[in-house]
Amino acid sequence: MESLPLFPLGTVLLPGVRLPLRVFEPRYVAMVGHLERSDEPVFGVVAIRRGHEVGVATPQLFDVGCSASLDAVVRHEGHLLIEANLERRFRIESVHEQRAPYLVADVTWLDEPGDAGTEDLAREARQGFVDFLDAVGGRADLLPDDPDLLAASILDGLGLPLPEQQALLEAGDAAERLRAVRRLCRREAALAETLGVRNAAVTPSTRLNPN
Structure with missing residues (x-):
């Protein structure tokens, strides 16, 4: 089991997609800073079942999301513009609110059997x-x-x-x-x-x- 920083979104993303994000909330700016310092800048994108992307309350999340590999970060007028590549599906086993300024999840990777046929x-x-x-x-x-x-x-x-x-x-x-x-x-x-x-x-x- 591995741990991933989480970025909840109000949409579902599939593997293979290139994702642009505008990051401005302090906890996610902190997450991007952590990823920039990491040898493996990977985070998890997961859709919100109930709640909102921003705000104090922790949203209720779907169980399955997709990992994203950070590719580029541009700082612009007080916020960040990032590009990430969606790669592997995972299942959330538990979510932690106190490990970092942002959400962190323990995840299990889901198999991708291949693209035959x-x-x-x-x-x-x-x-x-x-x-x-x-x-x-x-x-x-x-x-x-x-x-x-x-x-x-x-x-x-x-x-x-x-x-x-x-x-x-x-x-x-x-x-x-x-x-x-x-x-x-x-x-x-x-x-x-x-x-x-x-x-x-x-x-x-x-x-x-x-x-």
Whole structure:
């Protein structure tokens, strides 16, 4: 079991995504300072089940998150702009509020069995998303080839409730995530056809906006 500094967010992030964050709250500025001094600048990103990213009260977190490797830090007008790469899923075993100025979690790493067979699954997931876009009157100019980025981009475009996004993170490896987004695309397309939804605002993206 390992310990990770935690950065709770109001969104679900999948492995493979490059994450920009704007850091201004003192406890997270302290966390970034710790990471800059560390030989392994890795922290955990986890979605908030209930509560807020900022404030005194500790939010209630989902059990599964994703590690992030700090890549760059820029200091700008009293806050930090950081870039991190999302890498491995973990399960939170316990959260500690007193070990540091920020939250620290004891985590167990979750296996990523591999990406065997993802080429066909990626093609099917991409086509499923195109069919969904046709159903709602949306369009995507460009979807990534990387299986993890493709799953993340489709998830971003579907606009699902947070618990369903979290379920996708917990689904398993890249192949399982692609199967899951393929099923979700079919479900959402069928729902849109049933409800007669058209001209929906669908803007899938692999670039996440700063918090």
